């Protein structure tokens with residue numbers, strides 16, 4: 001790392017972007033402090049963890065470049081946690097992913113998969129999951145999901161052991177200076193930082209607004225249900241236009257998700273539950289006979305383009321941010337974190353950083 005104080009990077013937010021950003025930085029020998037407001041539930045906890053954008057071929061190349069290597073990147077992260085003696089059972093589950101497609105789109109999906117050198121084959125839903133009424137689709141055998149709440153827990157444990165300091169507080173104001181600046185915390189405390197990385201998810205817009213004009217960002221609430229079924233009953237992620245099933249390795253099955261643009265409220269609703277129960281029985285009719293074990297919600301960091309904003313904040317030396325990962329923050333986080341660390345440490349970047357620049 002050239003020309004920076006090694007002991008002075010402060011990250012705001014301990015969702016997946018903040019934690020993986022910290023991991024990339026500590027691997028470069030940088031000392032990191034993370035300020036996180038435990039009263040706000042990260043979207044990274046609430047999300048489903050699918051390691052692909054939904055209908056990936058509908059997205060821009062800029063988004064797909066962030067998502068393409070998600071599975072191998074998470075394999076590396078899980079191996080690192082495992083080597084440190086942390087429990088990694090079920091953290092990464094390569095169950096495969098089946099996607100419902102109409103005939104024209106099926107061709108498009110297969111061509112797109114070939115262009116990415118991804119294995120994919122046309123397949124009836126019923127052949128992947130018995131009893132599925134979903135019809136024609138494409139199966140991607142190498143895809144899967146991460147068990148995100150557990151992953152966040154293990155990442156925090158790893159980072160603590162690596163010397164990262166966690167401060168449980170809400171940042172209420174930012175005072176930029178010539179380089180970096182001061183972060184004012186809820187209790188009046190002040191943190192001075194030479195380099196700051198803002199990873200505050202759906203709450204980033206308020207912080208960015210203090211630094212100058214910022215891109216249009218919005219909250220987008222999402223709700224999920226969990227059913228406990230025998231392990232293997234849902235063998236693969238099953239994605240349709242209406243919603244999806246995500247299996248965990250122990251038989252838990254997530255049904256998701258609702259999407260309410262502009263809604264930043266963080267509690268599950270009766271309406272959301274009703275919609276998700278209908279969706280569950282539509283995707284797998286026998287779920288009508290089961291009671292969901294858990295119902296929750298989270299707030300996605302929405303933005304009006306299909307790929308996030310990542311990098312330095314113009315005109316503010318020492319300030320960086322990751323904003324607007326929207327529906328794809330978990331799949332994109334390893335690549336986003338690597339790009340941010342490369343920019344902060346003034347290294348050559350693997351990806352074209354201009355595609356994501358503020």
Ligand SMILES: Cc1cc2nc3c(=O)[nH]c(=O)nc-3n(C[C@H](O)[C@H](O)[C@H](O)COP(=O)(O)OP(=O)(O)OC[C@H]3O[C@@H](n4cnc5c(N)ncnc54)[C@H](O)[C@@H]3O)c2cc1C
Nearest residue numbers: 013015017037043044047048049050171201222329330331
């Ligand atoms: C229902 C649902 C399903 C989803 N499914 C998927 C999926 O299958 N695959 C996928 O890739 N993505 C999915 N997503 C999207 C994904 O979860 C998000 O894009 C991603 O988690 C965003 O990560 P983040 O680190 O930017 O923000 P967050 O995870 O929200 O973390 C932000 C952190 O910042 C903290 N914070 C905020 N403001 C402050 C402040 N002022 N001071 C201090 N701390 C602060 C918060 O407490 C929080 O811990 C889903 C999201 C939802 C809600």
